[in-house]
Amino acid sequence: MGATGDELEEVLGRFLQRRNRVRLYGGMLTQAPDGVDKSNYPVLSGLERLGPRTAAQLALEVGLDRSRVSRHADRFEELGLLRRVPDPLDGRGSLLVLTAEGEAAVRDLRGALAQHLDQVIQDWPDGLADALVEGLGRLMDRE
Template structure:
């Protein structure tokens, strides 16, 4: 592992510690409808990010099992945050779709996090936040393109 890779691993590890992620969830959930919590929020966030999806596809996207996604989706449907429609690509499938109320809830939660982040970076030098955004965006894109179980750099498969 290169020094920069090691440094990045350390920085990401520190950033993703529970105390930091808890602050993000606190900011999101302060603006969430009653009934949305840390455990079920990923279902709403996932739908907000990927758009209409089956429970199976959404589960794969957000890293939860399908039955758990379905349980959370049922709760959100009862709350008026999402609806189900027949999947036009698969007659046996059902799409989970955010309602207008669901989109408003996601936008409110995201704006809480955005305000929190704005406060954190307020005193940063010009361009630093933009560089971080560019780097994280690229890191996410390239990690999505990396096949799982890739051998470590410098080793043959």
């Protein structure tokens, strides 16, 4: 018999807890540029996945409040990882955009996370990791 909705809900609930994201990011972030840590990495990662966004838009997507995203963006701008450009839809606002250095940092960090995950799943039975990827993909693609 397959997993039930109750079982899936329980496992996803644990998976989505902040402490589990932090645990997964732990090894990856040891290779992060100075100034990138577990609290602000979602800003960089979110910008790379979503493209240019206002701080308010990005905050909604990554689950942080707007003021926190703005503070992280200020720091990343100082570090040369992102820049602000005028928002073509709102002359009063600006969009957060990764610089080439910011894009490279995210690419490197994602590569490190992928290597860590490869180590985590290396002892799993054949097909289990593939089934997890397929199942999560189906869950995320469902409207």
